[in-house]
Structure formats: C-alpha cells, structure tokens
Amino acid sequence: MHPPHRHPILLVLNRCKTLKHLRCIHAKLTTLGLAFLHPSPTFTKLLYTFTLLHPLPPTNSIDYALSLFHHIPSPSTFAYNLLIRARTLLSSPFQALILFARMRRLSIPPDYHSFPFALKACARLRSQPLGRALHSQVLKFGFATDLFVHNTLISMYASSDSMHDARSLFDEICSCDVVTYNTLIDGYVKAGNIILARKVFDKMPQRDTVSWGTLLAGYSQMRQFEEALQLFDRMLESGSRPDDVALVSALSCCAQLGALDQGKVIHQYIKENRAALNVYLVTGLVDMYAKCGCIDVAAEMFESAPHKNLFTWNAIVVGLATHGHGERSLQYFERMISLGVRPDGVSFLGVLVACSHAGLIDTARRLFDEMESVYGVARELKHYGCMADLLGRAGLMEKAMDMIKSMPMEADAYVWGGVLGGCRIHGNVEIAEIATEHLLRLKPEDSGVYSIMAGIYANARRWEDVARIRRVMDDRRVRKNVGCSLIEVEGTNHGFVADLNACSVN
Numbered sequence: 001m002h003p004p005h006r007h008p009i010l011l012v013l014n015r016c017k018t019l020k021h022l023r024c025i026h027a028k029l030t031t032l033g034l035a036f037l038h039p040s041p042t043f044t045k046l047l048y049t050f051t052l053l054h055p056l057p058p059t060n061s062i063d064y065a066l067s068l069f070h071h072i073p074s075p076s077t078f079a080y081n082l083l084i085r086a087r088t089l090l091s092s093p094f095q096a097l098i099l100f101a102r103m104r105r106l107s108i109p110p111d112y113h114s115f116p117f118a119l120k121a122c123a124r125l126r127s128q129p130l131g132r133a134l135h136s137q138v139l140k141f142g143f144a145t146d147l148f149v150h151n152t153l154i155s156m157y158a159s160s161d162s163m164h165d166a167r168s169l170f171d172e173i174c175s176c177d178v179v180t181y182n183t184l185i186d187g188y189v190k191a192g193n194i195i196l197a198r199k200v201f202d203k204m205p206q207r208d209t210v211s212w213g214t215l216l217a218g219y220s221q222m223r224q225f226e227e228a229l230q231l232f233d234r235m236l237e238s239g240s241r242p243d244d245v246a247l248v249s250a251l252s253c254c255a256q257l258g259a260l261d262q263g264k265v266i267h268q269y270i271k272e273n274r275a276a277l278n279v280y281l282v283t284g285l286v287d288m289y290a291k292c293g294c295i296d297v298a299a300e301m302f303e304s305a306p307h308k309n310l311f312t313w314n315a316i317v318v319g320l321a322t323h324g325h326g327e328r329s330l331q332y333f334e335r336m337i338s339l340g341v342r343p344d345g346v347s348f349l350g351v352l353v354a355c356s357h358a359g360l361i362d363t364a365r366r367l368f369d370e371m372e373s374v375y376g377v378a379r380e381l382k383h384y385g386c387m388a389d390l391l392g393r394a395g396l397m398e399k400a401m402d403m404i405k406s407m408p409m410e411a412d413a414y415v416w417g418g419v420l421g422g423c424r425i426h427g428n429v430e431i432a433e434i435a436t437e438h439l440l441r442l443k444p445e446d447s448g449v450y451s452i453m454a455g456i457y458a459n460a461r462r463w464e465d466v467a468r469i470r471r472v473m474d475d476r477r478v479r480k481n482v483g484c485s486l487i488e489v490e491g492t493n494h495g496f497v498a499d500l501n502a503c504s505v506n
Contacts, residue, residue: 009034013049019057019064022049026068035071043071047082051089062090077103077111084117093121097130104137112143116152123159131156151179158187182210189218207238213245225253229262241273244280251284255291263288277305283312290319313341318350326358345377349386356390364390385414392422397431413442424452432456444476 009028016022026046029035035042047068050057057064065086072079080103087096100118103110110118115138122131135153143149150173157166170176170184181204188197194215201207201215212235219228232250235242242250247270254263267288270281277285282305289298302308302316313336320329333351336343343351348371355364368387371377384407391400400419404411416438423432432453439449450473457465 013045016049017053019050019053019061022046022053023064040072040074043068044076044079044082047072047079047086051082051086056089059090059092062086062092065090075108077108077114080108081111081113081117084114084121088117088121088124091124093124096121097125110137110141112146112149115141115143115149119149119152119156123156126160128157128160128162131160147173147175147177147180151177151183154180154183154187158183158190161191163187163191163193178204178206178208178211182208182214185211185218186214189214189221192222194218194222194224207240209240209243209246212240213243213249216242216246217249220249220252223256225257228253229257229259232266236269242269244278248280248284251281251288255288258292260289260292260294263292279305279307279309279312282307283309283315286312287315287319290315291322293323295320295323295325308341310341310344310347314344314346314350317347317354321350321354321357324357326354326356326360329354330358330360330363343375343377345380345383348375348377349382352383352386352390356386356393359394361390361394361396381409381412381415384411385418388415388418389421390418392418392420393425395422395426397422397426397428401431401434411438413439413446416442420449420452424456427456427459429456429460429462447473 009025009032013022013025016025026035029042029046047065050061050065050068065083069075069079069083075083080099084096084099084103087093087099097118100110100114100121103114115134118134119131122134131153134156138144138149138153150169154166154169157163157169166184166187170180173180181200185197185200188194188200197215197218201211204211212231216228216231216235219225219231229250232242232246232253235246247266250266251263254260254266267285270277270285274281282301286298286301286305289295289301298316298319302312305312313332317329317332317336320326320332330351333343333347333354336347348367351367352364355361355367364387368379368383371379371383384403387403388400388411391397391403397419400422404415404419407415416435420432420435420439422428423435436449436453439446443449450469454466454469457463457469
C-alpha cells in the first residue's frame with residue numbers, strides 16, 4: 001500500500017495542465033477510493049493543483065474549487081490560502097475576503113501567505129479601508145517584517161491610489177529586494193507620475209527585466225516616446241534581455257513616432273532572440289509597420305502569424321484605414337467577423353475611417369447602426385466624430401445635424417469639427433455658423449476654427465463677416481497654431497517648428 005501522499009495517481013497531478021485533465025484524475029481517485037479513505041490530503045492536493053493551472057480556468061470553475069474545499073474535513077491554513085487565492089484570481093475578490101474573515105472567526109491562524117492573498121483581493125477591489133484593516137492585522141500577527149507581506153502591502157496601497165502610504169512603507173524597509181523597487185515603480189507608473197518612477201528606477205542597486213519593462217511601458221503610456229526608446233537602447237546596452245512588455249512598448253513608440261528604422265532594428269532583435277513570435281509581438285509588429293506606412297509588410301506579418309487576437313485584427317484594420325486603403329481595410333474587417341472574432345470600439349472606428357476614405361457612405365451608416373443592435377458595442381464620441389466627418393465630406397449636412405441631435409451625450413470638438421470640415425468643402429454657411437459657435441465654446445483658443453470660418457465666408461463673398469471674424473480673433477488675442485514637422489534621419493527623429501514671423505495671415 002502506498003502512503004496517501006505518495007500514491008502514483010497523486011504524483012501524476014504534478015504534470016496536470018488543464019481543468020479537464022484535473023477532473024479525470026479526480027474521477028480516478030474517486031473510483032480507487034482514495035478520495036474517501038484519505039479525503040484531507042487528496043482534496044487538498046487537488047485544490048492545490050487547481051490553483052496552479054495555466055492558463056487560469058474559466059471564472060465559473062470556482063464552483064469546482066469550492067466543492068474540493070468543502071470535501072476537506074478540517075481545512076488547514078494551507079487549504080484556506082488556496083481557496084482565497086483561487087477566489088482572487090477568478091474575479092471574486094470580495095468572496096476571497098469573506099473567506100479570510102471566516103478563517104479568522106474559526107480561529108484558524110493566518111500565515112505569511114494568507115495576508116498577501118487577502119491583500120491582493122483588496123487591491124483588486126481598490127478598497128483602501130479594507131486594506132488598512134488587513135494592515136493592522138499584519139502588525140498584530142507580527143508579519144510586518146516579512147518582505148513578501150511588506151511588498152504586497154506596498155502594492156495594495158499603490159492600487160488604492162495611496163502612493164504616499166506606499167512610499168512610506170517602502171522607506172521603512174531596511175533591505176529592499178528588486179520586487180520592492182518594481183512594485184513602487186509600477187505604482188508610480190499607474191498613478192501617471194513617470195518622474196518619480198524614474199527616480200526610483202535610477203536608485204535601484206540592481207534591475208531585472210521587469211524593472212526596465214515597467215518604466216518603458218510607463219513612458220509609452222505617457223506618450224514620451226523618445227524617452228522610451230532611449231531607455232530601450234540603454235536596456236540593450238546594459239545586457240538586459242527585454243521581455244514581451246518592453247518589446248511591445250518599444251514597437252508602439254516607433255509606431256507613434258513613425259520611426260521605421262528603429263522599428264526594423266527591434267524587429268531584427270526579435271528575429272535573433274525569439275524562437276517564435278507570439279501574438280503580442282506579432283500585433284506590435286503589424287501595428288508598427290502599418291502606422292509607418294509599410295502596408296504590404298504589415299499585411300505579410302499579419303498573414304504569416306499562426307495566432308491572431310482581436311488586437312492583431314484591429315492593428316491591420318486601423319493601419320489600412322489610416323493610410324487610405326479603405327476597401328482593403330473593410331475586407332479585413334468582414335473577414336474578421338466571418339471568423340467569429342467579435343469587434344470592439346477600435347474595430348468600428350477603424351472601419352468607419354476606412355469607409356470615409358473610400359466614400360462608402362451607405363456601408364458606414366449600416367455598420368454604425370449595427371454597432372449596438374448587432375454587436376453590442378457602445379457608440380462613443382469618437383465614433384460619432386468619425387460619422388460626422390464622413391457625412392460632412394459627403395455633403396449630407398442635414399443628416400449629420402440629425403445624428404448630433406439624437407446623440408445620448410453632448411457633441412465634442414471632434415464631432416463639430418467634422419461638421420465644420422464638411423461645411424468648408426460644400427460651402428454650407430448656415431450650418432458652419434452653428435458648428436463654429438459650438439467649437440468656440442469648447443475650444444475658444446483654436447485659431448483653426450476662426451480661419452476655416454473666415455474662409456467659408458470669403459468663398460461666399462461675405463467680406464464683412466470675414467473682417468468680423470478677424471477682429472474677434474485679434475480681440476481675443478488668438479495666435480495661429482504652430483505647425484510642426486517630424487523626420488527620421490539615421491534612426492534619430494528631428495522636429496521642425498514653423499516660424500510664425502515668416503507666415504503671412506490670409
């Protein structure tokens with residue numbers, strides 16, 4: 001007879017990869033009688049294996065985890081920790097905290113794993129009061145000096161928008177590890193304070209891949225693209241191997257800057273250091289090449305990818321639409337739908353832009369109508385702005401105004417800007433005046449609105465109104481928008497700003 005914890009069937013659990021496989025082993029253990037002869041070690045082992053499955057089981061599988069837990073006669077601290085962790089991971093953080101409270105009511109002593117799991121649940125809920133209550137329990141049980149617990153406390157306060165408390169905890173630690181630094185950097189990045197994140201990064205005695213990737217992603221999110229690429233270059237010089245987060249962030253920065261040469265260098269690095277491209281890197285490459293205007297290369301990357309997700313499809317649809325390949329973008333969108341990939345707001349924005357470039361008015365209106373009714377995608381201001389631009393270009397000014405009246409929210413500058421642009425093309429002075437009134441209320445310092453309206457009046461030979469618009473512009477001291485050009489030379493981006501003194505006012 002094998003001891004219950006050494007039975008060959010239980011040892012197979014170490015190689016279990018899927019929930020289906022786990023259920024099969026559970027069934028075998030039941031038929032062998034082990035589940036009834038030795039319920040505590042058997043069901044604890046099954047529950048432990050459940051928490052290690054990767055990728056995570058679906059959310060509704062929590063019922064199975066609960067059934068395993070309830071079959072344990074007297075659950076230990078370890079068993080409670082496993083279920084609390086499962087609850088937190090499967091989007092049930094509140095239930096995880098209820099379980100922790102039940103554990104405390106039953107006088108089952110928490111250990112240095114119990115608090116991190118419970119604190120992660122608080123972080124998911126962004127509940128600072130609950131987090132503070134758990135912090136007091138940490139102090140009561142003497143786990144405040146445990147580095148794992150301390151790091152989780154910093155993460156909890158950072159997730160609860162309390163960077164002051166997170167920083168205070170960081171300063172209390174005598175010997176921080178790299179995880180402590182990374183946690184604080186991540187908190188500052190999520191709070192949008194990239195300056196303090198960089199200061200902490202620069203003070204690190206040693207850095208790992210996560211340190212570089214977190215700060216790089218922060219620069220990208222804050223649209224400080226050049227700083228991000230400089231950091232990426234420094235990362236490579238230091239000998240650190242960038243992970244997927246760093247590589248995708250760097251590719252995104254290249255896409256935003258139009259830095260094709262740098263994007264190609266990163267692509268070459270990926271070829272030399274990755275055995276295969278995963279879906280995240282493929283998406284980053286498709287997006288980079290598409291936004292840099294290399295449409296054929298982007299399409300080639302897309303077609304060669306063995307796995308694609310929604311973001312990959314969006315990258316090619318939006319990239320094609322942005323560069324005027326309307327018909328082709330629409331074909332990819334329709335292909336995406338036919339393959340069962342559900343579109344989101346970005347998908348529809350891309351295809352509406354595609355329809356605008358291709359002049360496909362009826363198709364755009366049909367898709368706009370189907371967004372909510374067929375696909376369950378809520379219309380946002382950006383979608384209304386795209387439709388206003390499309391209808392304006394087509395001269396359907398009354399249709400555009402009817403759409404604005406039916407909007408569930410107030411139109412923004414992009415919506416009215418689309419209407420004004422259409423009025424400029426088709427010379428509709430009456431609606432242009434309405435659009436201008438709204439735009440000047442929203443953006444009174446935008447010189448472009450005054451210039452467009454003056455041009456519309458001039459085309460209609462209403463010279464007194466032209467003079468009036470210019471007087472209003474002078475009275476309000478509105479300055480002309482500064483033009484800027486960006487060009488990449490030998491991997492370096494150079495910006496050129498127009499000299500306003502050399503510009504003549506038309």
